[in-house]
Structures are given as structure tokens and as C-alpha cells.
Amino acid sequence: MSAASPEDSSQLTRRRRGRPGMMDVARVAGVSQKTVSRVVNGEPHVSADVRDRVLSAIRELDYRPNNAARALLMGRYRRIGVVTLGTALYGPSTLLIALERAMQRAGYSFVLASTLEGQGGGIAAAVESLLEQGVDGIVLSEPIDDGVPPRIGADIPVVSVGEGMEPAKGPSAVVRADGVAAARMATEHLLGLGHRTVWHIPGPQDWWAARDRARGWREALAAAGAPEPPLLPDGDWTPAAGHAAGRKLAGNREITAVFAANDDMAIGALRAFAEAGLSVPGEVSVVGYDDIPAAAYLSPPLTTVRQDFAAVATRAVAVLIAMIEGRPHPGQPGDLVASLSVRDSTARPR
Missing domain, CATH: 1.10.260.40 (lambda repressor-like DNA-binding domains)
Structure with missing residues (x-):
């Protein structure tokens, strides 16, 4: 023929x-x-x-x-795979949207593999699913330590957004916001106002971010020589968890400053303090984390750590694509530093 x-x-x-x-x-x-x-x-x-x-x-x-x-x-799929937790929580979902937009701007398509909280080995299974579909690189945007390190059996680049994970083959890098430094900054803000110590409402400790924030809180207290209060039971990032923690804290009138591991739990604590007749910031100062859109419109407006999800996503995608295309890239880019949005929920103690 x-x-x-x-x-x-x-x-x-x-x-x-x-x-x-x-x-x-x-x-x-x-x-x-x-x-x-x-x-x-x-x-x-x-x-x-x-x-x-x-x-x-x-x-x-x-x-x-x-x-x-x-x-x-x-020679390439021009497609990047992302592993992330299937959740509507503000942090993971906002970062996911930022990653997708950064990939689209760079001319790469996006394929998602979601995990379930509490599912051991879910990260490894999600990675395997992406490899079977065909991707040029992988972003590990998984916020939870599921106890089973992923084994990436293909020679493709991997960027971890958050805690570092060692792939089996191929180049890798870690790009993240420094949660430890951000939590120190939040705690130091309260100590700098004159509060004797700061109590912490923690997130679930199988989350990398929750562990970083608790660590930063402890480091700031130790550096200032402030007493470390007992850590409250793990919250689950919801206002209900913050409300339960706030009710416990409201019973101790010596508590004057609280740092919550995210804004939703801070909102729950604000409600509990109001129900107990405690004024914020007159009697208790409160700091959150994430700077969700509603934070500036609460009563009082919430002082909180602002994460730049777009900056993290843009850098992660740029580093990954540089590795995919064989261009120079920073071997281990420095962590991005968050900022503190100071509003009316914090003040000097009476």
C-alpha cells in the first residue's frame, strides 16, 4: 500500500x-x-x-x-499530577486551586488524585494512579502523614508542598510556607503585647501543618522564657472544635491570650468567649491562622497569619517544570515566610 x-x-x-x-x-x-x-x-x-x-x-x-x-x-505529556486530600477545608482547597492556575499559565494540564483522611497508604495509591495515567511530574500537596511513605517507581520529578517526602527515583524538591516561623510570629505578637503566656488550640497532629504550628508556639514560649500551658486536645479545624476548646479556656480567668491553629477554630473560640461574657480583646486576645476571607469582617476583626497560597503554588510549579524540561532550578528553595495581619482581636492585657 x-x-x-x-x-x-x-x-x-x-x-x-x-x-x-x-x-x-x-x-x-x-x-x-x-x-x-x-x-x-x-x-x-x-x-x-x-x-x-x-x-x-x-x-x-x-x-x-x-x-x-x-x-x-x-516527548512529554505536558500534564502534571497532584496528590491532595479530598477536602473542602480552606487551606488545602485554596492551595489546590492556586496550583491548577499556575499549571494552566505554564501551559500544562492538571490531573488530580485525591486521598481520604484516615486511609493508610492513600498517598502511595494516589501516586500509583497518576503514574498509570501518564504525567511528567507530580506535586505532593498532601497535608496528612498517613504512615506509609510513597514509593515513586518512575524517574519523574516530584515537588512536595509541605513536609518533605523522599521519592524512590528522579529529582525532587520541597517548596512550602514556613509554618513553624509563622506560628512563632503569631505567639511572639501576643507575648510582645505583654501577655504572660499564650494558650494554643491545636489542629489534628497527623497533619504536618498542625505539628508545625504547635512547634512554633512552643519555640516562641521557650525563647521568651514564658511558661508553656498544657496542650489542649486536638481539634479538627472546625468552628465546633474551637468552640469546645474555648469553653474549656473560658473557665480559667487567668488566660489572657490564645493562638488557634486555624481561623475556623478561632471563630469557634470567639463565640465561646462571648457566651462566657469575656470581651475580646479586652479580657482575652485571640490570633488565628490562614486569613480566610471572613477574618477581616468578624466582630472584632481577627488578627491572623496570612498564607500566600499563590506564591507557594507558583514557586512549586516553576521548580517542577524546570526539572521536567531540564532547565536549571534551585535544588532546595528556601521556605516562604507568611505574614501577620494585625486586627482588633489582640491588645495589651488589662
Whole structure:
């Protein structure tokens, strides 16, 4: 079978309706459909001349049968996989949106593999799912330590947003906001106002972020020589958890300053203090973490740590794509530092 002429192939391109099929590629290349399938799937026993004709026809028709063909033609999938917790919580969901936008700006598509909280080995399973679908690199945006380190059995770049995870192969980097430094900053703000010590409403300690924030709180107290109050039971990031913690704290009138591991728990604590007749910041100062959109419109407006999710996502994607494309990149970029939005929920103690 002889190859179709350029005129014939252009006419075929104009006549086709919808996406071209494998039969169209076979007709333009002058080969059988089985041969096209062999080339697309990278099978052996195809001559170099035939392979070139099939690839040329695929390019001409813009045939996209599957991921294997795309990778074969372009050398890359131009697709990045993201592993993250399936949750609507503000931090993970906001970072996920920022990652997707950064990838789109860079001309890469986005494929997501979600995990479930409390599912041991969920990260490893999500990574394996992405590898099976075909990706050029992976962003580990998973906020929970599930106890099973992922084994990435492909030589592709990996960037971890948060705690570092060692992949089995390929280049890797960690890009994150420094949660320890941010928690120190929040605690130091309260100590600097003159509070004798600061109580902490923690998040769940299987989350990297919750552990960082508790660590930063402890470090700030130790550096200032302030007594360390007992750590309250783990919260679950919800206003209900903050409300329960706030009710316990409200019974101790010596408590004048509280740092909550996120804004939602801070909001719950504010409600508990109001119910107990405690004024904020007159009797208790409160600091949150995340700077959710509602934080500036509470009564009183909440002092909180502001995370720049867009900056973290932009840097993570830039580092990963540099590794994918073989361009120079910082080996281990420095952690991004958050800022403190000081509002009316904090003041000097009476």
C-alpha cells in the first residue's frame, strides 16, 4: 500500500468530521490500522521508515488517541499530577486551586488524585494512579502523614508542598510556607503585647501543618522564657472544635491570650468567649491562622497569619517544570515566610 499524496491527505483532513480516528491515520500513512496501533503503543518490529510515516500522519491530523501517543509525539505529556486530600477545608482547597492556575499559565494540564483522611497508604495509591495515567511530574500537596511513605517507581520529578517526602527515583524538591516561623510570629505578637503566656488550640497532629504550628508556639514560649500551658486536645479545624476548646479556656480567668491553629477554630473560640461574657480583646486576645476571607469582617476583626497560597503554588510549579524540561532550578528553595495581619482581636492585657 502506497502513502497518500499531500493533496489527498489535505482533502481527507477537510472531509473528516469530529476527531480523526486510527483508520484516518492509517490511510494517510499508507499502512494498516494494526501498524498504527503498534507505533502508538511503542511496540517493536516496526521499521524506522514506517514509524516516521505514521508519526507524520498523526501530527498532520492532530490525532490524539491516548496518553501514550501524546507522549510519543511530544516527548512529554505536558500534564502534571497532584496528590491532595479530598477536602473542602480552606487551606488545602485554596492551595489546590492556586496550583491548577499556575499549571494552566505554564501551559500544562492538571490531573488530580485525591486521598481520604484516615486511609493508610492513600498517598502511595494516589501516586500509583497518576503514574498509570501518564504525567511528567507530580506535586505532593498532601497535608496528612498517613504512615506509609510513597514509593515513586518512575524517574519523574516530584515537588512536595509541605513536609518533605523522599521519592524512590528522579529529582525532587520541597517548596512550602514556613509554618513553624509563622506560628512563632503569631505567639511572639501576643507575648510582645505583654501577655504572660499564650494558650494554643491545636489542629489534628497527623497533619504536618498542625505539628508545625504547635512547634512554633512552643519555640516562641521557650525563647521568651514564658511558661508553656498544657496542650489542649486536638481539634479538627472546625468552628465546633474551637468552640469546645474555648469553653474549656473560658473557665480559667487567668488566660489572657490564645493562638488557634486555624481561623475556623478561632471563630469557634470567639463565640465561646462571648457566651462566657469575656470581651475580646479586652479580657482575652485571640490570633488565628490562614486569613480566610471572613477574618477581616468578624466582630472584632481577627488578627491572623496570612498564607500566600499563590506564591507557594507558583514557586512549586516553576521548580517542577524546570526539572521536567531540564532547565536549571534551585535544588532546595528556601521556605516562604507568611505574614501577620494585625486586627482588633489582640491588645495589651488589662
